[in-house]
Amino acid sequence: MSKKLASKSYNVPRGTIQSRLRKPCKDLPGPRPVLSTEEEEVLVQWVVDCCRKGFPKRKSDLQLSVASFLKKSGRENPFKDDIPGKKWYDLFMRRHPELSERTAEAVTSASANVSEKDIKGWFHKIELYLKENHYFDILQDPARVFNGDESNFQLCPKSGKVISLRGERDVYEVDHATAKTSLTVQFTFCANGDVTPPLVVFPNKRLPKDITSSVPDEWGIGLSDTGWMKSELFYDYIKNVFHPYLYKIKVTFPVILFVDGHKTHLSLEVSELCSKLQIVLIALYPNATRILQPADVSAFRPLKTAWKESVLKWRRDYPLETLTKNNFVPVLKEALEVGIKDTTIINGFRTTGLCPWNSDAINYNKCLNKGSKHDEEPKEDNLKRQDNSNKEKVMTREVFENIVGQEKITFLQRIPLENLTETESILKKICCFFENQEADTSTSKENYNEIENFTAVGFQDIAQLPVIAADDFVDDIQATTTITNEQYYNNTGDCLDSQQYLLTPVKLQDILITVKTPERKGVKNIERSSFVLTSAEWKKTENNKLKAKKLKEEEQETRKKNRLLKQDEKNKTIEPTRNKINKKAKGTIETKKQETEANLIQET
Incomplete structure (x- = not known):
């Protein structure tokens, strides 16, 4: 495109285009940032790496890291106590739009160790079993694929912000229920978007008539001393709630039910019952429910939001009453009808790769383990950024001449060393090093030995200059650090790129603390059983465990009897x-x- 055409197309004066082509403007408007472009790239890469390893940084971490660097390097800055403020942070985030503030999800160390290889291995084993037993066609019918899980509902959930008088310091809200009281509910979601009748677990030994009359006929009721799910309750749920409902709506058997690896799902009685009722019970990969379970991925969050809204609505309707276990089921039923959409459940099954069956549909960026795909195949732009941040800046003779200028070098070669200032003396010694010739006849042998100690590796970064000289010369160099930086800015002009060779004894990489994703401490000496809880292999393993447990108890009882006999004889x-x-x-x-x-x- 010609200059004239560009001027008309973009409404830019032709003189401006010609001026920019002759002398490109590389300096940004406004004051120079405290950190150089390369240092900010190092800071950005540090934030990204820590986030991907499961240790995201906060605003205070960023500010304190920069403050530590500024204090140790002695670099001048406009910050109070060398700590960057809100304005610097906002401008830093604006200069790097690839960063943003997010809310982190809490992940356990065991879940952080799950890798892409583990999940794909689980998919391969399940697919192999289903094909061998002619169950794989079930996954083609969403109406025959289910996922079951429990969740906890508080009778007094957090209500959020309220309206009050401006400046009021004491704002209270009376609880409409017993604080921290909660109930466990067992849900099962279908891949076609349906929700089967749930099971509500009450922490009672006997239920009053008021509670039983409020529960719909299709729903299940469980009793537990602790209020949590038990193996017996899950057995009753499968037998008396889940299977009768499937039979009522005329679902084609067999069906597949995915559950997590909680101990309440891993009993031999449940396995035998599911085999009898033609329910293929499959356990998800351990510590990976946040990735593989549709209930956790998509269903429970909108349901909990609807539950809070339903509780608030009930409070508005009954402001003088207390929400108790008697009112729990009606409020939950309303939240269930409003909170979960069919598309939400369908998308959850598709995202987790369970229906349609597709291991590549999973977002493996959630895997924090170093064996994940993200760590093996980083994006191209991230590789380039990492290479640029780790690349060492080499001070060559051409770069030195561009910084100082040919006129200044000629001046240094002509004037004796004792007639030069401290800054000029340093520049003359560096010039002598590059030219590999002796300095002026007035230069002492001791000072020339200092020049010989400068190696090519030592000049990879001019920032190392204050620490590579002899001991009697360090103080002079450190005293002139600020002057040299100012002289660099005055002499570079437009001959350099954005790279800045600052005389700083400390690098930002030395200040930032790198972290590693938690790794497994050794290898557990266990034999992993089949993930299919209704398979013959799993039942055999479980029977062996029960026999071993029974044998161990018998041995303990025998040892106890022998110990008592010996005591009697004694x-x-x-x-x-x-x-x-x-x-x-x-x-x-x-x-x-x-x-x-x-x-x-x-x-x-």
């Missing part, structure tokens, strides 16, 4: 000896008593 052996000792001691006491009485009589 007591029988000790008893005669103990009787003799007691008789002898008793006789001794009687004798002493008689002697004492005789002495008293004699004295009388």
Whole structure:
């Protein structure tokens, strides 16, 4: 495109275009940033790496890291106590739009160790089993694929912000229910978007009539001392709630039910029942429910939001009453009808790769383990950024001449060393190093030895200059650091790129603390059983575990009996000896008593 056409197309004066082509403007408007472009790139890469490893940084972490760098490097800055403020942080985020503030999801160390390889291995094993037993076609019918999980509902959830008088310091809200009281509910979601009748677990031994009358006929009721799910309750749920509902709506059997690896789902009684009822029970990969379970990925969050809104609505309707277990089921039913849409459940199954069956549909960026795809194949732009941040800046003779200028170099070569200022003396020694010739005849042999100690590696970064000289010269260099930086800005002009060679004894990389994703401490010596809880292999393993447990209990009982027998024999052996000792001691006491009485009589 010609200059004239560009001027008309973009409404830019032709003189401006010509001026920019002759002398490109590389300086940004406004004051220079405290950190150079390369240092900010290092800071950005540090934030990104820590976030991907499961240790995201906050605003205060960023500010304090920069403050530590500024204090140790002695670099001048306009910040109070060397700590960047809100304005610097806002401008930094504006200069790097690839960063943004997000709310982090809490992940356990065990969940952080799950990798893409683990999940794909689970998919491969399940697919192999389903194909061998002619169950794989079930996954083609969403109406025959289910996911079950429990969730906890508080009777007094957090209400959020309220309206009050401006400036009021004390704002209270009376609880409409017993604080921290909650109930467990078992849900099962279908891949076609349906929700099967749930099971509500009450922490009671007997239920009053008020509660039972409020529960719909299709729903299940469970009783538990702790209020949590138990193996017996899950067994009753499958037998009396889940299977009758499927039979009622005429679902084609067999069906597949995905559950997590909680111990309430791993009983042999449940496995036998599911096999009898033609329910293929499959356990998800351990510690990966946040990735593989549709209930956790898509269903429970909108349901909990609807629950809070339903509780607030109930409070508005009954402002003087308290929400109790008697009112729990009606409020939950309303939240269930409003909170979850069919598309939400369908999208959850698709995102987790369960229906349609597709291991590549999963977002493996959630895997924090170093074996994940993200760590093996980083994006191209991230590689370039990392290479640029780790690339060492080499000070060559051409770069040195561009910084100082040819006129200044000629001046330094002509003037003796003792007639130069401290800054000029340093520049003259560097010039002599590059030219590999002796300095002026007035230069002492000791100073020239300092120049010989400068190696090519030592000049990879001019920021190392204050620490590579001899001890008697360090103070002079450090004293002139600020002047050299100012002289660099005055002399560079437009001959350099954005790279800045600042005389700083500390690098930002030395200040930032790198973290690693938690790794497994050794390898557990366990034999992993089948993930299909209704398979013959799993039942065999579970039977072996029960037999081993029973054998261990019998051995403990036998050892206890033997220990008691030995104790009895020992007591029988000790008893005669103990009787003799007691008789002898008793006789001794009687004798002493008689002697004492005789002495008293004699004295009388």
